[in-house]
Amino acid sequence: MTQTVSSTTDENLNLGILAKEAGIALIIKFAGILLTYVVQVFLARWMGTTEYGIYEYVIAWSILLAIPAGLGLPHTVLRFVSQYQVKEEWGLLRGIVRSSWLMTILASLLLSLLAAGVILLLNYYHPFAYATPLLIGIGLIPLQALVNLQLETSRAAKDVTLAYAPSLIVWPVLVVCGAFLVLETTHFLTGNLAIAIAQIALLIAVLFQLGLLLLKLNQEFEPSKPVYAIREWLGVAFIVLLQYGCFIILSKSDTIMVGSILGPEEAGMYGAAVKTAEWVAFVLTIVNIVAAPSFAALYAKDDIEGLQKVVSTVAVWIFWPSLVISLFLIAFSQPVLGIFGSEFIAANWQLKILVLGRLLSTWCGSVGYLMVMTGHQNKSLPVFIYTTVLNIVLNAIAIPMIGAVGAAIATAFCSAVWNIWLSFLVVKYVGVSPLVFRGLFQQFSSKEEIGT
Template structure:
């Protein structure tokens, strides 16, 4: 099992690093061509879009991963066609209504006071239904076992299109502002959604299109709603610092801070890759009741995750100035924020696979509560720290919240599963066994 997991984790790591590397390259070139202020406006708008898109999704992208295999195995083509068409229509409607509501809110706010983000937000708000649909179709492809289709259009092609368009505009004008960059993102997403739609059509059993659709929206949404809450809490935890900095400090601070935040994520890339492969094994061993094998696997995974992550974190901290300098000289000012966020990520990787251990063993509701309380705490801490310390305060608040929910989940894993998942507990057990 461990050999297969190691091989799978290696493949997942390569794919994840490739995807993250391309995203990071896109951020580098946009930051260089746009400068701190315009890049900050762009990142602020994107943060709002990601948050609103979660609401537009209604939890359905995660729900289809459950229902599509179920309907396919049962050869229930009517329900499968209804799910494919119905989820698409529901998300399109929700996204369009959210975009209209966003336009009304932005116009109303603009009449009260000057807002630097008004025009970029009015343009960017129409990205909401496209992001939601692209995510839905990615998850549909994943549910159908089409991994390349699941990740390539949304994670790779979109960023390539944005970079290509940005390069053309920059060569023509020798400058790039937020509104054209956002427009490029919308056009790129539109291409991605249409390509996904076309390619997905050939992936379903042809009987799907010969069967009248059967719609079960209540059944789908009953499963999707708790997933919507969890996804919403996750996106809040990842975006609230940027949104609050943008509202209280300004776009330049957003641009500088967002580079630090995105760079710090590299410290958790091994955690993401290993968890992707190990999660099914956690579930299988738990169902079999083999706690001893589960503990051995979790302990091994803790080592796989922590030591490479520690090396990455040390490199990020040690070469912070050089890494941030790639974006431009002004971004070097974020080295303090990046160091704090990387330390928060070290707690995250040191805690081990606590999130997946909870969700893969039927304790997802407890996890949802923890992420909900953590999101609320993150808002409160940022509200206190940002006015006092600026972006450093946001980094402290975010890293503190990250450490808190990891420690909390660790306590619950020990309580409910009798498993010690962290690198600290793994090392302690190893030392005590030698005595």
Template sequence: MPEKLSLRLNPWLSRLDQMLDGSNEHAVAQRVSLIAFLVRVVSAGIALVSQVIFARWMGPFEYGIFVLVWVTVVILGNLSCLGFQTTVIRFVPEYLERKQYDHLRGILFTSKAFAVSVTTCIALVGALVIYALRDRIEIYYVAPFLVGLICLPMIALGDTLDGTARSRSWVLVALTPTYIIRPVLTLGVMSVAHLAGLAPTAMTAICSAIAATYLTSLFQLYIVCERFKAVVPQGPRAIYFKDWFVVSLPIFLVEGFFFLLTNADVLMVGRYMEPDKVATYYATVKLLALVHFVYFSVKAGAAQRYAELMQNFDHTQLERFARDTARWTFWPSLAMAIVLLILGKPLLWLFGAQFTEGYPLLFIMVIGVVARASVGPAESLLNMAGKQKICAVVYAVTLVVNICLSIVMIPLYGLAGAACATAASMVFEALVLALTVYNRLDITMFVFAGRIGTKSAKEEI
């Protein structure tokens, strides 16, 4: 390699080497984020292929029914954990550091048992409500929703196991089942059903997803339990449910509002428009996931490190790491957004010619996604810093803004109105989160904050 080129590349290669082989916490967080990012890249490819096949087999109407039912079931399953899937990330490192193994065994058992029991009750109540209101619900939604509720306990268990594995930075164990194994199994079961001659309806797709979810969650349960046996010695459990629930409830509100916020647009489109329009909008949103998963990847690697830095009371290092995570989120998101806008139309055409109607929506919604990426996983920082309540308020207000804008704009402008409502609420969310982090933690969590600070320092000198 020429000497000049070697000198230019040396700093970048050194950083790459530190990230891949470094043993300090910063390098570990970067490595976890990178692995999570790669998992999400593979997941996005699998999801794109599977959803294209589903849309081609089922047609827009049946595919739209499947989309609305599955999104609703996933939302309910996630919310039913009541925040315990994130609470374990906060407490497991603490209990391990202090060697409080009885507490650790208690929270590991409680988080899983609580998730499964609560979601089972919610599924039963939900089935009764749907049956009682069956005359007020479009007939083509009733049976799919009733069957879809069977999946709730395993979705909640999977989310809890995800958080449990992330608490130990076992990122592959955390993400691979949900984002790779489950969609592959769903496509596999659906393919077998298709080859067997079953009609490619929404009901067939939902049953395929249920079978895949049960197999995946039970497999992940086995893996996580086996790995913790090597970390935690056998012994009694100390269960402090009240203390954990006090922490979980605000986290539940934060993540619940956030999860609703990221899926409310699909539900609102389903409320005002026919299933074929839901299908078009959902296909567009799935493409946007190619950009948005950068944020989730960084969050997966950063949450545990945030908690550790808060335990060490190192504000300077916490601020530096927070700004780093904002940069890790923004620049890959921006690059992927540009690529998506270039390739968006042919990618939507893969779903079917009618799905290209969603291409103009990408230009609107990308604005919100990039704005959100500019502040990194700010809500995760607030959660790990014990600021769950104010974070919950932020997301509650943002959700209200999103719903109000959707109610006004979807009837007037259709899918474009839904896209504008989503983009505007994401810009609002990013602004309020950045201001909240600054006011509560005295940290400027913005992608350009470090550069601005460096420039000011040079001018003073």
């Protein structure tokens, strides 16, 4: 009896800490996403659809290429640092932090050089409009890769502010200030200038974050000689790289393909719809920020009951706000897109379709993180590969036929397939149900018991 009460108390305490951390993350992430959204609105208004489309196209490519540049190390670091803290293996902890940073720098610089060579070669034989913007933005690749790594390292160190403030607050503030300064000085703002400003601003944010992260690690973790398990880390990182790379391709390939097939103006309008639809997954992202390390820790302790309780609880936290945001965006799609400019209202159907796809994802809960943080990343790899290929094929068919609406339909459908498939795998291999319906049923049942 005493053991049961103690266990329940521990679970409630863990959920209380999780709720507190989620609250902090909610404030930071909300401020960051709102700020980023406002910056996108200003840039779209200052540059117009074509120049803004060029800017969005290059940013999408930099985010995409930062994934292979990171070698899958960001999420690998998040998982292993969380485990090493529980087991107090400080040498391995310091080893993975140091080696992951060095490997990311090396890989991202090599990939940047390769990308520059490919762009120059393609432009020499077949000149294309995006060549100069892509070359200007080539430095974004290593910077984005380092942001991803330092973000996950900070999350593992349980510092949500340090994880997200540099990229979500410092970077967009510097971008909008720099863009405004250029606009006031020269009275025009092109996509190329905006890309250069974004690059300089991100460099400042990365260096700022790195300095604070090193200070935190030296203060809070036991001093120890680094121990390296490179083969083990890279083995996990390779699978994570494929998975996360597929996720980014799924989320960015539609914008890139719309820009490549339909041109920068359509890419700009579609990009505004994508940015707006991302608000639906806002709470899901927040919960994943704070819950992912708990998934790894509880599974490492073989506490499946505790893991199920956490998963069901956070699924309910995700559900209601996501539903409200979705209904709002569907009902007021035109006024919301009109914030970007009157010409962006044409993307209202793309927005509605993308919102429905994002909403279904939130019903499935934290399926991706549950598979990776519990060591079942190999089992989920086919899901990532097949749905990514399906997404590219469907986009290639639908965009020429029905335009950007086709991209929205293809992306929403593949997102649904992705999440439903992963939900089955979580039940099979992790032993918990990630769907919101279990959490809602438990919540309803507990209220009935209290009522009786």
